[in-house]
Amino acid sequence: MKTMTYGQALKEGMSIRMRENPNVYLLGEDVGAFGGCFGVSSGMFEEFGEKRVRDTPISEGAIIGTAIGSAATGLRPIAEIMMGDFVTVAMDQLVNQSAKMRYMFGGKISLPMVVRLPGGAGVSAAAQHSQSLEAWLVHVPGLKVVYPSTPQDAVGLMLSAIDDDNPVIMIEHKALYAVKGDVYNLSPIPLGKGDIKRHGNDITIIATGKMVYEAITASEKLENAGISAEVIDPRSLYPLDKELIANSISKTHHVIITTEETKRGSYAGELSAYIHEELFDMLDSPVIRVCALNTPIPFAPNLEKAFLPNAADIFRAAKTLL
Amino acid sequence: MNISKETMQHMYITMKRIREFELKTQELFAEGKIPGFVHLYLGEEAVSAGACEYLNDGDYITSTHRGHGHIIAKGGDMKYMMAELFGKATGYCKGKGGSMHIADRDKGILGANGIVGAGQDIALGAGFSINYKGTTQVCVCFFGDGSTNQGTFHESLNMASIWNLPIVYVCENNNYAISMSQSRHQHIQNISDRGKAYGIPSIHIDGNNVIDVYEAITAAIDRARKGKGPTLVECKTYRWRGHFEGDPAIYKPKGEQETWLKKDPITQFKTYLENNHLFSEEQLHTWDAAICQEIEEAVRFADESPLSDIHTIVNDVYSDIIEEVHVR
Numbered sequence: 236m237k238t239m240t241y242g243q244a245l246k247e248g249m250s251i252r253m254r255e256n257p258n259v260y261l262l263g264e265d266v267g268a269f270g271g272c273f274g275v276s277s278g279m280f281e282e283f284g285e286k287r288v289r290d291t292p293i294s295e296g297a298i299i300g301t302a303i304g305s306a307a308t309g310l311r312p313i314a315e316i317m318m319g320d321f322v323t324v325a326m327d328q329l330v331n332q333s334a335k336m337r338y339m340f341g342g343k344i345s346l347p348m349v350v351r352l353p354g355g356a357g358v359s360a361a362a363q364h365s366q367s368l369e370a371w372l373v374h375v376p377g378l379k380v381v382y383p384s385t386p387q388d389a390v391g392l393m394l395s396a397i398d399d400d401n402p403v404i405m406i407e408h409k410a411l412y413a414v415k416g417d418v419y420n421l422s423p424i425p426l427g428k429g430d431i432k433r434h435g436n437d438i439t440i441i442a443t444g445k446m447v448y449e450a451i452t453a454s455e456k457l458e459n460a461g462i463s464a465e466v467i468d469p470r471s472l473y474p475l476d477k478e479l480i481a482n483s484i485s486k487t488h489h490v491i492i493t494t495e496e497t498k499r500g501s502y503a504g505e506l507s508a509y510i511h512e513e514l515f516d517m518l519d520s521p522v523i524r525v526c527a528l529n530t531p532i533p534f535a536p537n538l539e540k541a542f543l544p545n546a547a548d549i550f551r552a553a554k555t556l557l
Numbered sequence: 558m559n560i561s562k563e564t565m566q567h568m569y570i571t572m573k574r575i576r577e578f579e580l581k582t583q584e585l586f587a588e589g590k591i592p593g594f595v596h597l598y599l600g601e602e603a604v605s606a607g608a609c610e611y612l613n614d615g616d617y618i619t620s621t622h623r624g625h626g627h628i629i630a631k632g633g634d635m636k637y638m639m640a641e642l643f644g645k646a647t648g649y650c651k652g653k654g655g656s657m658h659i660a661d662r663d664k665g666i667l668g669a670n671g672i673v674g675a676g677q678d679i680a681l682g683a684g685f686s687i688n689y690k691g692t693t694q695v696c697v698c699f700f701g702d703g704s705t706n707q708g709t710f711h712e713s714l715n716m717a718s719i720w721n722l723p724i725v726y727v728c729e730n731n732n733y734a735i736s737m738s739q740s741r742h743q744h745i746q747n748i749s750d751r752g753k754a755y756g757i758p759s760i761h762i763d764g765n766n767v768i769d770v771y772e773a774i775t776a777a778i779d780r781a782r783k784g785k786g787p788t789l790v791e792c793k794t795y796r797w798r799g800h801f802e803g804d805p806a807i808y809k810p811k812g813e814q815e816t817w818l819k820k821d822p823i824t825q826f827k828t829y830l831e832n833n834h835l836f837s838e839e840q841l842h843t844w845d846a847a848i849c850q851e852i853e854e855a856v857r858f859a860d861e862s863p864l865s866d867i868h869t870i871v872n873d874v875y876s877d878i879i880e881e882v883h884v885r
Contacts, residue, residue: 294716296712297716301716303679304619304678304682304685305689331675332678337874338653338874339654339658341654343649399876399877401876
């Protein structure tokens with residue numbers, strides 16, 4: 236067992252595979268000697284050299300294009316997009332090219348590539364450096380999307396993402412990079428396997444990214460109020476561990492979904508629709524979504540705080556159900 | 558440059574294959590045999606025939622929405638191409654791609670592409686991969702004049718330049734970005750000027766002269782193989798048809814098409830071959846007849862092939878997940 240930060244865990248996952256497989260490489264803006272905007276690849280340049288830890292110009296489309304072309308010709312790229320928001324600049328390459336190539340080409344091309352997107356708010360980075368755009372990505376057939384919340388999940392999901400023969404989007408919450416946690420093993424966590432972050436019987440709280448911590452805080456308060464909440468982190472947004480969710484709801488019959496996304500058109504909405512369509516008979520109340528406001532993300536700390544959902548919001552939502 | 562008789566023969570056959578394939582496609586599309594859209598390469602045959610002649614199967618190309626010519630020139634099989642155009646199970650993409658998405662990994666064809674300019678970024682990856690592995694392969698990146706106004710063009714040239722990638726950028730300047738003539742869509746005459754801005758050796762040549770194309774691109778390929786980095790070759794040519802079949806091309810000024818038809822790349826090359834006593838007219842006719850036969854066989858193959866089973870619709874989205882068919 237080791238204690239490491241979420242950022243170090245991501246680096247550990249990348250480094251393990253880069254040591255084992257010379258075809259794995261990292262590219263992105265300032266990932267080299269600078270160590271990445273959030274320091275995630277700090278030290279990798281020194282260990283693996285310029286060839287495999289490759290600084291790029293500020294050209295997000297070309298970063299993803301390079302990942303695609305090199306994956307199609309035998310390499311296993313990991314592309315870092317400095318801020319997840321900048322993936323909008325690379326949307327053609329990601330959505331029209333990487334996600335569709337295998338299908339359009341009749342299954343004849345594999346694209347084993349990972350795209351790392353630091354997302355999430357809470358650091359006063361304002362509207363273009365804070366978004367949670369997972370719904371856009373999960374929407375696209377051909378992409379897999381994962382979102383770790385702990386160091387253990389970060390390393391395990393990174394290993395699986397690199398091993399996967401499909402484009403995998405790794406959403407990383409930028410406010411979690413410095414969060415420390417215990418890492419019990421350095422083995423891959425299969426994509427499509429969720430995790431119960433806290434066991435409970437009365438209500439299921441499905442949370443992603445940093446909201447997992449808010450959900451745990453809320454469930455501790457709910458415990459004091461006599462409500463036993465189960466916190467589920469899907470970890471892999473697509474493929475989704477439907478079994479884990481169904482098992483929990485079959486026991487609790489009440490569901491809150493909480494994500495940092497703007498509520499309208501969110502992944503939380505997709506989850507809610509899935510539960511209503513497929514698990515309706517298990518429900519004793521409608522699913523509630525606790526998400527961010529339908530506004531761009533404001534800069535000032537007080538405004539940003541008001542924009543984001545938090546433990547108190549989850550607590551209140553749970554109290555309306557039970 | 559001394560070009561062998563064998564090379565001349567092969568370039569002629571390639572051009573003629575492309576011409577006949579496209580004429581047949583035009584006819585079949587008009588008959589309603591081919592669904593969707595087709596963007597024909599008629600009039601531009603010398604570019605891909607000359608550009609691909611010096612490539613091996615291990616070399617890569619990226620292509621465009623007007624990709625039939627590139628695929629034939631890079632060794633694609635016309636049977637599987639035609640079957641794909643028909644949307645059949647035996648097509649290159651099992652009927653899931655169509656004209657704009659034909660790819661053949663074994664021949665280094667990284668795909669035709671429905672997004673203008675997208676291949677330029679993908680070519681970067683192929684070039685990167687070659688440098689990374691330290692092989693002497695190259696990647697030829699085909700694109701039109703219209704795509705040089707996309708950001709991808711500029712990003713790609715810049716990155717290939719700083720990383721010294723073995724990419725040959727082949728601009729097929731056919732004078733049209735859909736309906737906009739070059740003089741309306743950019744304020745320069747020579748797209749090769751733009752390559753210079755990225756420190757890339759750049760030239761413009763007569764794209765209807767297959768020998769000029771072959772010589773220029775062979776030199777660029779040799780540079781790339783020797784580790785000397787990318788080159789931009791602008792081939793000036795002309796799109797005989799509209800942007801897609803069904804486009805009446807009313808935007809073309811009077812007389813323009815006629816002028817270019819007189820510069821038919823195949824007629825020009827034929828004259829060259831005959832004047833230089835390389836091949837007799839009779840010999841050329843024999844090849845022409847054999848090519849028409851190949852096209853007929855490709856059409857028959859496509860026609861007789863089965864449609865893809867409906868159940869395959871959910872296959873190949875991922876390498877390992879079969880999408881569920883949900884009840885609607």
